[in-house]
Amino acid sequence: MAGMLELVLSFPVLILLLSVVILGILMMYIVLFVTTQREPDLWRHDSEMYFSTGNGEERAPFPSLDDPASVSLSLIVPAYNEKDRLPIMLDEALFFLEERLKEDSSFSYEVIVVDDGSRDSTSEVVIEYSKRYGSNKVRLLKFVKNRGKGGAVRMGMLSSRGSRLLFADADGATRIEDLTKLEDALSKDAPDHDVAAISVGSRAHLQDDAVAERTFFRNFLMFGFHFLVWFFCVRGIKDTQCGFKMFTRAAARPLFNSIHVNRWAFDVELLLIAQKLNLPISEVAVNWHEVEGSKLVPFWSWLQMAKDLLLISFRYLFRIWTVSPGTKSKTD
Template sequence: MDKGVVSRSVSVVLPAYNEEQTIEHTVTTTLETLQSFLSPGAFEVIIAEDGCDDRTPEIATRMATEDGRVHHFHSDERLGRGGALERAFEAATGDVLVYFDTDLATDMSHLEELVTRIQSGKYDVATGSRWMRGHRADRPAKRGVPSRGFNLLVRTLLRSSIKDHQCGFKAISREAFNDLHEEIEDRHWFWDTELLVRAQRRGYRVSEFPVQWTPKGDTKVDLVRDIFGMGSQIIRLFWQLSIQPRITQRVTIAAGLLLTLIAVGLMTLYLDPSDVIAEMGRADLTLVGIAALLYLFSWPIRGLRYRDILSQLGFNERVGFLTGAVFISQTGNLVFPARAGDAVRAYIVKMRRGIPYPSGFASLAAERVFDLLTITGLAGIVLIGYAATGQGGEVASAFGADPETGAQSGRTAVIVASGVGMAAIAAVTAIVLSARSDTNRVRTFITRVSNDSYGEYVASILERFIGDLQRAAGTRRAFSLIGATSVLIWVIDVLVAAIVLAAFGVGLSTIQLLSVCFFAVSVGNLAKVLPLSPGGIGLYEGAFTLLVVGLTPIGAATALGAAIVDHAVKNIVTLVGGVISMISLNVSLTTAVEESQEMAAAEIDADATAE
């Protein structure tokens, strides 16, 4: 492949995948165009062949053998467009790095202008544009409309001044590439856009100029690449550049506290806060203490369940270590929004026990699905019980009262809870059925909507994830074992709420107390699945209060006071256990959150490429 290292001023990279019909013509045209304005020996052409399964490698090897200006970089596996470009640029010898699509959709008369803009030293990055004034582009509507929408999103969210980010006709100086390429995370079609956005953010001089462009080859909208792939990458880069730098532990805690105060504040529209505080002051502290001890007992059971899930994936760990990992991750969910603590647990088991991130996240997903399935089942059983005892009307009236009493929020909570519950049941059903089938439905579905390398990348990640999820819950023994511990965990959670409610001297019979708590705790936890506040604070209290008030003679102030104490007891036990676990395992919560996101993305990408 290498014919001796020669210092060349220009390196042109042609990313190629199954281009046997066009690659020879493309290379010949490129050489002719370059030699028309560059001196001999001042350029090279690199064919970055990306895991082709046609005759492209054979043709590229022959051309590289026949012409010393041509190099062929072969890859046995798909690297993705961006991955193939980076690999070639790193090995290229030129000071000006150029690439364009092998279909030569952009008129080659613009190549000299592209190269000259970098060679002159006036610009660090140059790109052709199909959307600038003065361009000529026969852009089909089925590609033009999505392209304009994509570029609008990039300009709006990522604050880019470029009009056309995806035109496959770009050049960059060696210095700028060396400085930027390690920051670029995407290895597929978003690579071009990320290069331009990061270059602008770093203050590099970026030039965009109009080109004549004629579409060639496949112009289909690829569902996975264009919507899932590109859309998710815009969100990822927006988070990294605009949100993440502003999120500190202080900001996160302040935002969570603000959301909590807002949620509690909305409740005070219907309740006098002094009444709630007075009711909390009359609670029996002995019963509250018993509730806290009972809740503490549930944590080793959580560790036991997590051990059983991981054992199905082939990882055998001690219950004590896993209980600490669960404590820390749940503490993270209390402190950080959007359940960021879940990533912390995957980070801990990866760093301490070497469990891969896809398996770590699959084990978390299995745990969450069983949690949702269990509390949905508990709520359903109690609802059937109410109907069987002739109390169905009371349940209906609890969600059909005057909105000014706060019941409107209760109806919203039930709608959310019902949707989440049905999703959990559907997920478990799909897992069990798919585990009993030998058909690879994930890749089959992906290939139906995508024939791009990004689709293969997404399929490989989903296959690993779903495969682990199936192993965690796909057998009768595993399902029964994990299901039984899940029921025990949530029964304890309900009993804690019942003891706390009894501490307020509500005067309910044991059956009434357990019935309303099973229903209120289940619906409250389903409602707080939406990550609107850390730990679901505010959402749980609201749903719990409205159900207790609607189904019992208990007043709103007492119900809210009990809900606050119940949630506070559980959160305090979680925080204390989390702090002790962080000290014993030597884990920093903020460091774990930051590193887990970066390492998870890197490992999942590496695993997908390897597979």
């Protein structure tokens, strides 16, 4: 009898707790719904639709990712205040691509550097390379104002011509030669270029050495971030943040027309969407070395990324954001 009485007395408490939980979830949904831009930000300023042809003041419109491919490879390089590190990266990349061009007459490429509203002479650096190699090979997409790395990669991809599309960081931390490893992995999943597939560079094999060199606090932040990625968003990928990822054109279309995140956590949303679409994803070990001049501020950047992960997870959970494979890019 006593046990039954305790159960009856506790029933209102359980109802109250359940009501509080339901009310909390409802309030969270309302706040997220009201404060979230539901559609991807695919708008661009008029000047961002064009690149310089190198002939005086003449400009030509960027193509669309929705168009058929016209070159073998597009290399997208997001850059913000990178006048010092970018030339080293471009020299290495263009030397490799030009050598490949000599060896394989069927190969063609383009490099699109997206100046993400830089305050230094990043754009002038790119223009010099465009003059040297021609605007058919090197193009500058200059933002009117800063969008963030995710926004820069997205717009570069939406303006590309490649059958395969790779984005790589402007610091050159990953060796450009390793793109052949990503191509090999992509060929296994997508022998036909019309098949959607992704291959991502990974630094997971370097983790033991990195842990030994980092402070306890930075290791704590790193493992905490990895846990949040695994728990809330993406499973099965050991390194979601390596800035070296390749896509077939068929994979890039739905992905870059769908992502919302403009800042550092865009990689996670990208892979989350890919898994929701059941796209094959290969993770490939690449050579990587740390380069001075990182834009990440250890504590605050990780805090911002952790917040973004939670928001990404809840927005898809509540279906405020949805995946639409048929989304078209907007250039007006």
